[in-house]
Amino acid sequence: xxxxxxxxxxxxxxxxxxxxxxxxxxxxxxxxxxxxxxxxxxxxxxxxxxxxxxxxxxxxxxxxxxxxxxxxxxxxxxxxxxxxxxxxxxxxxxxxxxxxxxxxxxxxxxxxxxxxxxxxxxxxxxxxxxxxxxxxxxxxxxxxxxxxxxxxxxxxxxxxxxxxxxxxxxxxxxxxxxxxxxxxxxxxxxxxxxxxxxxxxxxxxxxxxxxxxxxxxxxxxxxxxxxxxxxxxxxxxxxxxxxxxxxxxxxxxxxxxxxxxxxxxxxxxxxxxxxxxxxxxxxxxxxxxxxxxxxxxxxxxxxxxxxxxxxxxxxxxxxxxxxxxxxxxxxxxxxxxxxxxxxxxxxxxxxxxxxxxxxxxxxxxxxxxxxxxxxxxxxxxxxxxxxxxxxxxxxxxxxxxxxxxxxxxxxxxxxxxxxxxxxxxxxxxxxxxxxxxxxxxxxxxxxxxxxxxxxxxxxxxxxxxxxxxxxxxxxxxxxxxxxxxxxxxxxxxxxxxxxxxxxxxxxxxxxxxxxxxxxxxxxxxxxxxxxxxxxxxxxxxxxxxxxxxxxxxxxxxxxxxxxxxxxxxxxxxxxxxxxxxxxxxxxxxxxxxxxxxxxxxxxxxxxxxxxxxxxxxxxxxxxxxxxxxxxxxxxxxxxxxxxxxxxxxxxxxxxxxxxxxxxxxxxxxxxxxxxxxxxxxxxxxxxxxxxxxxxxxxxxxxxxxxxxxxxxxxxxxxxxxxxxxxxxxxxxxxxxxxxxxxxxxxxxxxxxxxxxxxxxxxxxxxxxxxxxxxxxxx
Ligand SMILES: *[C@@H]1O[C@H](CO)[C@@H](O)[C@H](O)[C@H]1NC(C)=O
Ligand SMILES: *[C@@H]1O[C@H](CO)[C@@H](O)[C@H](O)[C@H]1NC(C)=O
Ligand SMILES: *[C@@H]1O[C@H](CO)[C@@H](O)[C@H](O)[C@H]1NC(C)=O
Ligand SMILES: *[C@@H]1O[C@H](CO)[C@@H](O)[C@H](O)[C@H]1NC(C)=O
Ligand SMILES: *[C@@H]1O[C@H](CO)[C@@H](O)[C@H](O)[C@H]1NC(C)=O
Ligand SMILES: *[C@@H]1O[C@H](CO)[C@@H](O)[C@H](O)[C@H]1NC(C)=O
Ligand SMILES: CC(=O)N[C@H]1CO[C@H](CO)[C@@H](O)[C@@H]1O
Numbered sequence: 001x002x003x004x005x006x007x008x009x010x011x012x013x014x015x016x017x018x019x020x021x022x023x024x025x026x027x028x029x030x031x032x033x034x035x036x037x038x039x040x041x042x043x044x045x046x047x048x049x050x051x052x053x054x055x056x057x058x059x060x061x062x063x064x065x066x067x068x069x070x071x072x073x074x075x076x077x078x079x080x081x082x083x084x085x086x087x088x089x090x091x092x093x094x095x096x097x098x099x100x101x102x103x104x105x106x107x108x109x110x111x112x113x114x115x116x117x118x119x120x121x122x123x124x125x126x127x128x129x130x131x132x133x134x135x136x137x138x139x140x141x142x143x144x145x146x147x148x149x150x151x152x153x154x155x156x157x158x159x160x161x162x163x164x165x166x167x168x169x170x171x172x173x174x175x176x177x178x179x180x181x182x183x184x185x186x187x188x189x190x191x192x193x194x195x196x197x198x199x200x201x202x203x204x205x206x207x208x209x210x211x212x213x214x215x216x217x218x219x220x221x222x223x224x225x226x227x228x229x230x231x232x233x234x235x236x237x238x239x240x241x242x243x244x245x246x247x248x249x250x251x252x253x254x255x256x257x258x259x260x261x262x263x264x265x266x267x268x269x270x271x272x273x274x275x276x277x278x279x280x281x282x283x284x285x286x287x288x289x290x291x292x293x294x295x296x297x298x299x300x301x302x303x304x305x306x307x308x309x310x311x312x313x314x315x316x317x318x319x320x321x322x323x324x325x326x327x328x329x330x331x332x333x334x335x336x337x338x339x340x341x342x343x344x345x346x347x348x349x350x351x352x353x354x355x356x357x358x359x360x361x362x363x364x365x366x367x368x369x370x371x372x373x374x375x376x377x378x379x380x381x382x383x384x385x386x387x388x389x390x391x392x393x394x395x396x397x398x399x400x401x402x403x404x405x406x407x408x409x410x411x412x413x414x415x416x417x418x419x420x421x422x423x424x425x426x427x428x429x430x431x432x433x434x435x436x437x438x439x440x441x442x443x444x445x446x447x448x449x450x451x452x453x454x455x456x457x458x459x460x461x462x463x464x465x466x467x468x469x470x471x472x473x474x475x476x477x478x479x480x481x482x483x484x485x486x487x488x489x490x491x492x493x494x495x496x497x498x499x500x501x502x503x504x505x506x507x508x509x510x511x512x513x514x515x516x517x518x519x520x521x522x523x524x525x526x527x528x529x530x531x532x533x534x535x536x537x538x539x540x541x542x543x544x545x546x547x548x549x550x551x552x553x554x555x556x557x558x559x560x561x562x563x564x565x566x567x568x569x570x571x572x573x574x575x576x577x578x579x580x581x582x583x584x585x586x587x588x589x590x591x592x593x594x595x596x597x598x599x600x601x602x603x604x605x606x607x608x609x610x611x612x613x614x615x616x617x618x619x620x621x622x623x624x625x626x627x628x629x630x631x632x633x634x635x636x637x638x639x640x641x642x643x644x645x646x647x648x649x650x651x652x653x654x655x656x657x658x659x660x661x662x663x664x665x666x667x668x669x670x671x672x673x674x675x676x677x678x679x680x681x682x683x684x685x686x687x688x689x690x691x692x693x694x695x696x697x698x699x700x701x702x703x704x705x706x707x708x709x710x711x712x713x714x715x716x717x718x719x720x721x722x723x724x725x726x727x728x729x730x731x732x733x734x735x736x737x738x739x740x741x742x743x744x745x746x747x748x749x750x751x752x753x754x755x756x757x758x759x760x761x762x763x764x765x766x767x768x769x770x771x772x773x774x775x776x777x778x
Pocket of ligand 3: 229230
């Protein structure tokens with residue numbers, strides 16, 4: 001019965017439809033209630049943000065190659081002890097933010113490859129006593145703990161040897177077994193989120209800090225309220241155990257808190273202090289901490305500081321004693337810390353200054369950089385990006401005496417105009433002017449630069465020479481033409497994506513002597529033949545396209561729009577227009593000539609006219625040859641060679657007969673100026689009979705043949721016996737050419753009159769002929 005149930009259960013599992021060719025199945029946020037069915041070769045399965053409650057033994061058993069499994073943000077309450085047994089290659093397992101009340105060591109028995117495990121945010125209240133990860137000895141990253149966690153027992157980490165990163169959340173912890181988080185090797189990065197524990201049980205916090213602190217550890221304390229003297233006591237451990245890198249993240253403090261922290265840590269070997277997402281309830285009264293010593297402190301990184309009573313905040317000056325050995329100071333997005341010029345005098349050793357995102361105006365910048373007196377003689381890097389500076393000229397004046405200044409980032413300001421002349425220090429090498437609304441580049445840019453970022457501006461041309469430049473970023477401007485490499489003889493990396501370039505070619509690239517990397521995608525490429533051919537063929541030999549071929553997309557011509565240049569297919573005709581047209585024209589001319597010659601040879605024109613006449617005749621309503629229409633008794637068809645006989649013997653004889661016969665002869669009676677065939681048709685129609693004078697000559701004369709054809713057609717057409725044949729000389733049937741099949745037929749089907757050689761038989765011939773030509777009604 002149990003197996004029946006489980007089979008039934010399995011069959012209800014929905015499949016995951018979102019799998020791709022990289023064996024990556026993402027069925028995140030699909031309202032799933034169970035682990036979906038996925039292909040056995042899946043490498044990455046994401047089923048996060050569903051409502052899965054249980055993982056059965058078989059749910060994942062067929063997926064034996066999986067490397068990443070993401071189960072976070074479900075309702076997982078129960079996982080079968082052997083559910084992960086087939087996951088020998090699993091490296092990343094995320095089970096965070098579920099409802100697991102118990103972490104079972106048996107889940108991890110077979111996970112020998114596991115490197116990253118996240119167990120944060122569940123409902124387990126204790127951890128430890130059973131060694132959890134003794135078979136997952138390769139674990140590098142471990143995140144665990146939750147607001148419900150009460151107890152950390154011993155042995156949590158036993159079996160782990162190379163943990164690099166640990167994140168622990170224990171806001172409600174009431175018992176911590178000393179030594180639980182102690183590792184033989186120091187953990188490189190430790191992040192602790194302990195909320196109110198600093199207030200409520202500083203002793204417990206001290207125990208934890210003792211276990212994780214080590215000079216090589218970078219410690220982050222997050223989500224904490226640090227406002228009383230007592231809550232600062234745990235930091236003593238941090239000092240004693242020699243932590244050098246401390247970050248406090250997402251915290252709130254007071255003037256008293258800051259003072260006692262500085263006092264507690266007095267004399268510590270701290271070299272890096274990070275204060276991120278800080279809220280200060282106070283006005284900067286820190287004088288009591290003035291006598292403390294932080295000789296090793298070199299870097300302060302302050303980001304996103306909020307001062308609630310900023311209007312009465314004095315300034316950072318009281319902290320200036322800290323700054324004596326300072327080399328790096330970052331004050332990012334912490335608007336209300338103004339550094340007055342007097343403070344700057346103390347920053348004598350400073351090398352790195354980051355004042356980005358502070359709404360600094362030209363005026364406050366003047367104060368901060370102490371009117372350009374150049375006091376910070378060692379300053380090497382200055383970042384004042386994301387402020388509200390308006391004058392580039394002023395900026396250059398303020399830094400001109402900083403003789404060591406090499407990196408200057410003034411991106412994301414509001415300069416708009418670039419003056420003709422600026423006063424940069426000679427040491428300047430890297431200048432970032434990205435997103436500063438510039439529309440023109442002028443000789444303000446110093447020739448000493450090796451790296452220039454002018455991306456995201458409104459530039460259209462660049463006519464300056466910068467002989468030392470190695471990296472040039474012109475992305476996101478409005479360049480129509482590829483930059484001229486002759487002006488940048490050393491440029492190695494060039495970025496011109498997202499401009500309005502139509503094409504670039506070999507000579508454009510060759511003009512740069514040292515160009516190695518190019519990013520020029522997402523322009524409005526015109527996929528002409530030259531460009532497509534060049535792009536598919538040459539471009540990879542000249543440079544490395546760092547942004548990948550797929551970003552090079554045709555904008556025109558219309559049929560290719562949206563296709564990558566690589567996939568653009570242009571026909572031979574389009575690509576070799578001139579030769580193709582020439583060849584086509586010559587072929588047409590040749591064909592015409594051939595047709596002409598053929599027509600001439602085969603009398604095609606004649607045939608055509610003939611056919612047309614014929615068709616016309618055929619379309620005519622059956623002629624009613626009323627007597628009055630028949631002007632002639634006979635139309636005589638003969639070859640020119642037999643003209644003598646016809647004209648001298650036949651015609652006189654018949655026309656002088658009683659009554660005389662009216663004969664139609666083409667020589668004599670055809671209307672001049674008309675086409676001969678029309679004449680023939682006309683004559684035949686007006687004649688009662690057609691008289692064919694047959695001879696060898698007649699047979700070989702084409703012209704006669706058509707006369708014959710025509711009359712035959714009439715005969716057949718009208719069932720009328722209108723043809724009369726005279727055989728002037730004997731003709732052997734076989735001498736009649738095959739193509740004269742009509743003549744052969746007529747000769748077969750009709751009796752003909754033979755012209756006798758003997759005188760005495762001629763009378764008989766004439767009377768027969770006259771009888772044949774006689775009209776019935778006369
Ligand atoms: C899966 O898709 C969701 C959006 O549906 C996305 O937020 C998540 O990052 C994706 N997972 C991975 C591992 O890329
Ligand atoms: C912390 O523990 C107290 C009592 O031990 C309990 O009432 C409270 O709900 C716990 N907080 C959380 C977030 O579990
Ligand atoms: C802070 O507390 C420590 C010991 O708890 C005490 O020695 C020191 O005087 C106190 N300092 C202040 C400013 O209250
Ligand atoms: C210039 O600044 C922008 C934004 O401030 C940044 O994204 C870019 O990487 C910087 N350029 C260089 C060359 O560092
Ligand atoms: C401009 O290009 C440089 C490389 O030359 C790069 O480091 C920088 O991030 C780019 N700027 C932006 C805004 O992407
Ligand atoms: C390359 O393009 C430039 C314009 O960008 C043009 O002036 C030049 O004549 C072209 N060279 C060749 C060989 O087509
Ligand atoms: C249609 C036509 O012309 N028919 C003629 C055929 O010939 C006889 C005499 O042989 C005539 O009477 C018809 O009119």
